[in-house]
Amino acid sequence: MSTPTPSTEVAKDTSMLQQKAMIAGHYDRLATAREDGRKVCSTFVPGNLNELIMSFDLLNNLPEVNAIQSGLRKQSGLYVMEAEKHGHSEDVCTYVKSDIGMILKGNVGPYGKPLPDPDVLLLCYTGCYTFMKWFELLRERYKCETIFLQIPYEGDGKITQNMRDYVVKQLKEDVIPTLERVSGVKFDIDRLREYLRNSAKAEDDLVHVLQAAKTKPSPIDAYFGGIYYIGPIFGAFRGTEDAIGYYRALREEIDARVAAGQGPVTPEGDMGEEKYRLVVEGPPNYTSFRDFWKMFYDEGAVVVASSYTKVGGVYDFGFRHDPDHPLESLADYCMGCYTNRNLPQRVDMLANYVDEYQADGLLINSIKSCNSFSAGQLLIMREVEKRTGKPGAFIETDLVDPRYFSPANVKNRLESYFQMIDQKRQGGAVAGEAA
Amino acid sequence: MAATKDIVARCEALFEDLNFESARAWKAAEDGRKVIGYLPVYVPREIIHAGGMLPLGVLGGGDRLEVIHGDAYYQSYICRIPRSTVELGVTKRLDFVDGMLFPSTCDVIRNLSGMWKLMFPEVYTRYVDVPQNFDDELGGAFFRQEMEELKEGLEGVAGRKITDDAIRESIAVYNENRRLVRELYAFRAKQPWKTPSAEVYLVVRAGMVLPIEEHNQLIRDYLAAADAEDRPMRDNCRIVLTGTFCEQPPLNLIKSLELAGCYVVDDDLLLITRWLLDDVPTEGDPLGNLARAFLHNSESTSAKYVDDEAEKGRYLVRAVKETGAEGVIFAAPSFCDPALLDRPMLQNELKANNIPYIAFKYAENSGQMQPIREQAGTFADSIKLWSAA
Ligand code: SF4
Ligand code: SF4
Numbered sequence: 001m002s003t004p005t006p007s008t009e010v011a012k013d014t015s016m017l018q019q020k021a022m023i024a025g026h027y028d029r030l031a032t033a034r035e036d037g038r039k040v041c042s043t044f045v046p047g048n049l050n051e052l053i054m055s056f057d058l059l060n061n062l063p064e065v066n067a068i069q070s071g072l073r074k075q076s077g078l079y080v081m082e083a084e085k086h087g088h089s090e091d092v093c094t095y096v097k098s099d100i101g102m103i104l105k106g107n108v109g110p111y112g113k114p115l116p117d118p119d120v121l122l123l124c125y126t127g128c129y130t131f132m133k134w135f136e137l138l139r140e141r142y143k144c145e146t147i148f149l150q151i152p153y154e155g156d157g158k159i160t161q162n163m164r165d166y167v168v169k170q171l172k173e174d175v176i177p178t179l180e181r182v183s184g185v186k187f188d189i190d191r192l193r194e195y196l197r198n199s200a201k202a203e204d205d206l207v208h209v210l211q212a213a214k215t216k217p218s219p220i221d222a223y224f225g226g227i228y229y230i231g232p233i234f235g236a237f238r239g240t241e242d243a244i245g246y247y248r249a250l251r252e253e254i255d256a257r258v259a260a261g262q263g264p265v266t267p268e269g270d271m272g273e274e275k276y277r278l279v280v281e282g283p284p285n286y287t288s289f290r291d292f293w294k295m296f297y298d299e300g301a302v303v304v305a306s307s308y309t310k311v312g313g314v315y316d317f318g319f320r321h322d323p324d325h326p327l328e329s330l331a332d333y334c335m336g337c338y339t340n341r342n343l344p345q346r347v348d349m350l351a352n353y354v355d356e357y358q359a360d361g362l363l364i365n366s367i368k369s370c371n372s373f374s375a376g377q378l379l380i381m382r383e384v385e386k387r388t389g390k391p392g393a394f395i396e397t398d399l400v401d402p403r404y405f406s407p408a409n410v411k412n413r414l415e416s417y418f419q420m421i422d423q424k425r426q427g428g429a430v431a432g433e434a435a
Numbered sequence: 436m437a438a439t440k441d442i443v444a445r446c447e448a449l450f451e452d453l454n455f456e457s458a459r460a461w462k463a464a465e466d467g468r469k470v471i472g473y474l475p476v477y478v479p480r481e482i483i484h485a486g487g488m489l490p491l492g493v494l495g496g497g498d499r500l501e502v503i504h505g506d507a508y509y510q511s512y513i514c515r516i517p518r519s520t521v522e523l524g525v526t527k528r529l530d531f532v533d534g535m536l537f538p539s540t541c542d543v544i545r546n547l548s549g550m551w552k553l554m555f556p557e558v559y560t561r562y563v564d565v566p567q568n569f570d571d572e573l574g575g576a577f578f579r580q581e582m583e584e585l586k587e588g589l590e591g592v593a594g595r596k597i598t599d600d601a602i603r604e605s606i607a608v609y610n611e612n613r614r615l616v617r618e619l620y621a622f623r624a625k626q627p628w629k630t631p632s633a634e635v636y637l638v639v640r641a642g643m644v645l646p647i648e649e650h651n652q653l654i655r656d657y658l659a660a661a662d663a664e665d666r667p668m669r670d671n672c673r674i675v676l677t678g679t680f681c682e683q684p685p686l687n688l689i690k691s692l693e694l695a696g697c698y699v700v701d702d703d704l705l706l707i708t709r710w711l712l713d714d715v716p717t718e719g720d721p722l723g724n725l726a727r728a729f730l731h732n733s734e735s736t737s738a739k740y741v742d743d744e745a746e747k748g749r750y751l752v753r754a755v756k757e758t759g760a761e762g763v764i765f766a767a768p769s770f771c772d773p774a775l776l777d778r779p780m781l782q783n784e785l786k787a788n789n790i791p792y793i794a795f796k797y798a799e800n801s802g803q804m805q806p807i808r809e810q811a812g813t814f815a816d817s818i819k820l821w822s823a824a
Binding site: 086087088089091092093096125128129130132133134136137139140143146148150152153155156160162163165166169170173174342343344345346347366368371372374375376377378379383396 | 507508509510512513517537539541542543545546547548549550552553554561562563564566567568570572573574576577580581584737738740741742744747767769770771772773775776777778779780782783796
């Protein structure tokens with residue numbers, strides 16, 4: 001077992017400090033939105049229209065991010081149980097229950113400050129049916145204006161003209177006029193273009209960072225670390241100057257790590273020798289996030305690509321927000337998000353990741369909450385194994401419900417997976433020698 | 436005239452046949468015949484029919500199918516219907532099916548469409564998106580075009596053009612079917628002792644496998660027979676059953692409710708047969724007419740967005756009032772996100788209208804009915820006490 005070298009590097013990373021300040025600032029703005037006379041729009045991460053929301057001077061509040069933050073701060077378990085006490089089934093998505101429970105408990109945000117009631121709910125219905133129910137539940141509580149934007153699913157693995165037209169038409173005829181009315185701000189397409197231009201810059205740098213994992217050793221962990229990297233762009237910052245600055249700084253840091261031949265940073269400093277390279281499918285567990293991560297870096301396992309970092313936008317095949325086609329590119333962005341892609345597309349992506357990032361195999365973290373991700377994952381695993389010839393593994397946890405994270409089970413599974421990879425390598429080596 | 440007993444026996448045989456022999460026989464009877472399977476809740480069957488093909492409802496394996504392979508495809512926390520559907524596929528019970536349609540009901544069925552593409556690449560497989568925006572120019576235009584593309588895909592399977600005239604004719608046949616199913620439901624709401632719910636279920640369920648014309652005749656025969664027969668009226672309360680729009684409850688569950696003292700006077704079982712609430716016009720653009728009917732005149736379920744907050748849950752209240760029901764039973768498949776997430780909102784609306792309810796979960800292969808029977812029995816007793824007070 002490799003021991004990570006203690007390092008002070010974590011504290012020194014400018015990008016990380018920058019991100020911390022950005023997020024804290026955002027929660028501050030939300031907490032004082034009322035005093036400052038600002039209106040708030042609640043919306044979801046996949047397919048979020050941050051550039052559009054900013055064009056109307058609205059503040060973006062993301063219930064999933066609140067749930068994640070509650071998970072990381074170990075409050076979500078309580079919230080989930082609170083929601084269940086109020087009649088929500090134990091069977092359903094725990095993100096929803098964490099959010100509802102937080103509201104029932106006074107809606108104090110993750111930074112200890114109360115979150116404002118939204119002025120408008122923008123239900124951008126992308127890649128998950130649960131969103132529809134989640135927003136109906138929020139609407140029942142807040143009785144505020146709700147905008148529904150249907151994002152058709154890529155059932156045939158492509159975006160058709162009909163799908164694109166539908167989204168653009170909804171934006172023009174429904175979403176934009178309603179946002180104008182709620183915000184009192186007139187729509188300015190040039191302002192939107194400017195934000196989209198900003199988005200594209202940050203997206204370029206994000207892709208550069210994520211693809212740096214193709215190097216050996218990988219300078220990043222594209223799952224545990226990746227979750228930090230996607231934070232600003234999946235959250236309330238896509239389209240801002242702040243995001244451009246953050247991704248520029250991050251890119252420089254990662255380039256420096258590549259140049260120095262360094263591996264990823266972990267909570268305990270630099271990871272030691274890179275022994276295993278994995279592709280991971282599925283969201284992480286947030287309630288034991290650090291312990292979960294440790295099970296990987298303690299063994300020298302680094303995640304070189306993950307699907308979760310594509311849930312709020314898939315940029316690595318060339319898509320960028322496009323100021324010259326503002327509404328069309330928002331439409332394509334939404335429809336291209338990972339869980340809005342069909343299973344054959346997901347299999348292709350993951351199998352290609354295994355090849356391109358020279359991974360030892362695919363690990364699936366299957367989330368009890370999430371039918372959108374989870375239904376079909378066992379087939380995905382077998383298909384990717386078949387195509388790549390690399391072994392896969394399957395673990396089960398939950399996003400924010402601590403009752404479904406069993407450390408001993410997960411650790412056992414991971415250990416046997418690493419052994420399997422070792423055996424496969426030895427087998428390969430023997431076969432190679434024999435040849 | 437055939438007795439209800441004989442008609443129901445025929446339906447039950449169709450229901451129990453997990454090899455779909457009747458659909459196979461239909462296909463074998465003429466060269467070139469094609470069969471198109473579909474999952475709940477709604478697909479426009481008229482277009483399949485207009486192509487001279489047989490629409491086949493695939494509703495999982497119930498409590499009679501031993502699921503051996505299906506469990507290797509699904510984690511324990513996912514409902515039953517996809518795994519038994521996969522079982523039907525893997526065991527070649529659907530090997531005569533030329534196309535499969537997976538409507539936009541939930542993430543599980545949505546993802547199953549992609550699984551089917553991977554597992555059965557030779558089968559025409561399509562995810563059927565439906566509108567959640569109810570404006571003619573927006574959701575309507577989108578859905579009309581989706582149906583156009585579906586039609587083109589089905590033409591590929593049928594090996595022939597599907598004309599507007601053919602779709603209009605099919606709409607007329609399905610209008611007749613919808614009228615008959617509504618009549619059957621109205622009959623049951625009035626005289627539930629004459630049409631036990633398990634029978635109504637089997638009669639409607641036969642329409643998932645029979646050619647629609649045959650099904651129309653079957654419902655007529657059953658209605659005539661039920662009307663002619665005297666059956667004892669029990670001192671049961673009247674309830675609306677909801678949450679059963681996708682994975683099917685075991686037949687025993689439906690029977691148990693009535694044995695426990697609850698007449699089911701409305702339900703959301705096999706909703707595709709009643710999805711469109713009125714006749715669809717047979718003049719003009721047929722796909723446009725189907726789209727408009729979906730937008731403005733279709734059933735409500737948890738899988739459908741309610742754009743007007745004031746309307747949330749009202750359909751249940753209306754169902755209760757219109758059928759003279761005294762309470763609602765929420766029965767949802769375990770792990771069914773749409774039904775279970777919706778439930779608290781629906782229950783709030785019932786509370787606001789002083790309508791009593793109970794709730795439980797089931798799986799298509801639930802064997803133990805005792806707890807459900809007890810719960811329903813207690814519910815029936817409390818309703819009787821309440822109305823006597
Ligand atoms: S089901 Fe999955 S994608 Fe949908 S809200 Fe829950 S965790 Fe998110
Ligand atoms: S039972 Fe519910 S969760 Fe399962 S496939 Fe049907 S609608 Fe989806």
